[in-house]
Amino acid sequence: MAGPLLQVEDLRHRYAGGPEVLRGLSFALEAGRICVVLGPSGCGKTTLLRLVAGLMAPTAGRVLVDGRPPRPGRDTAMIFQQPRLLPWHTVAQNLALVLPRRGRADRIAALLSRVGLSDTADLYPEELSSGMQQRIALVRSLAVPAPLLLMDEPFANLDDAARARMQHEVRRAVATEPRRGVLFVTHSTAEAEALADEVIRLGTPPAGSSQQG
Numbered sequence: 685m686a687g688p689l690l691q692v693e694d695l696r697h698r699y700a701g702g703p704e705v706l707r708g709l710s711f712a713l714e715a716g717r718i719c720v721v722l723g724p725s726g727c728g729k730t731t732l733l734r735l736v737a738g739l740m741a742p743t744a745g746r747v748l749v750d751g752r753p754p755r756p757g758r759d760t761a762m763i764f765q766q767p768r769l770l771p772w773h774t775v776a777q778n779l780a781l782v783l784p785r786r787g788r789a790d791r792i793a794a795l796l797s798r799v800g801l802s803d804t805a806d807l808y809p810e811e812l813s814s815g816m817q818q819r820i821a822l823v824r825s826l827a828v829p830a831p832l833l834l835m836d837e838p839f840a841n842l843d844d845a846a847r848a849r850m851q852h853e854v855r856r857a858v859a860t861e862p863r864r865g866v867l868f869v870t871h872s873t874a875e876a877e878a879l880a881d882e883v884i885r886l887g888t889p890p891a892g893s894s895q896q897g
């Protein structure tokens with residue numbers, strides 16, 4: 685499909701009883717690109733991801749993924765700072781949840797090999813370190829057949845070597861799929877430099893300003 689993978693048009697959001705968090709944010713993301721969203725705590729980065737995922741409606745403006753409003757759970761895959769694996773499932777079962785039945789065992793083996801965790805398939809999340817769980821959560825999100833990956837500080841708790849490896853996997857996921865893009869939230873300018881094709885800075889605008897982004 686032609687056109688940008690993601691279009692955000694004059695997006696505004698105000699939580700009930702709170703201040704306006706997003707104040708007229710517009711940008712477009714082409715397929716094959718990684719857009720890093722930078723900004724201080726509380727500026728609305730996670731709010732932006734929720735709106736782009738279609739998990740809540742904006743106060744004003746609109747989001748289009750492949751030219752239409754995002755369908756929650758279908759057009760986007762999300763990964764958070766915490767791994768959010770299902771504790772009552774093994775690692776392999778957690779990955780199986782997002783994979784088609786056909787070829788599933790081979791896909792699981794390949795995904796685990798990619799993050800150096802081939803020997804963890806039959807373990808439960810609580811038997812892994814938090815960094816290992818996060819690597820599993822990353823390959824799970826990359827395996828979801830959604831065009832847009834929404835990543836909310838996913839590598840904040842990893843050591844430098846693991847973070848570099850995971851950043852490589854994100855770049856690979858974008859390079860190997862014909863129509864895929866990433867919106868990646870971080871506080872870290874170093875991470876933005878390592879990953880970003882483009883950067884959006886959110887922040888508190890000067891008093892009286894009505895624009896953002």
Ligand SMILES: Nc1ncnc2c1ncn2[C@@H]1O[C@H](COP(=O)(O)OP(=O)(O)OP(=O)(O)O)[C@@H](O)[C@H]1O
Nearest residue numbers: 699700702705723724725726727728729730731732
């Ligand atoms: N469900 C909610 N109800 C009311 N206010 C909310 C809700 N979620 C977030 N907020 C407020 O909206 C603002 C933006 O929150 P958001 O989580 O989007 O910021 P953030 O940039 O992701 O912050 P951080 O970097 O700390 O995760 C904050 O002031 C927060 O308190």
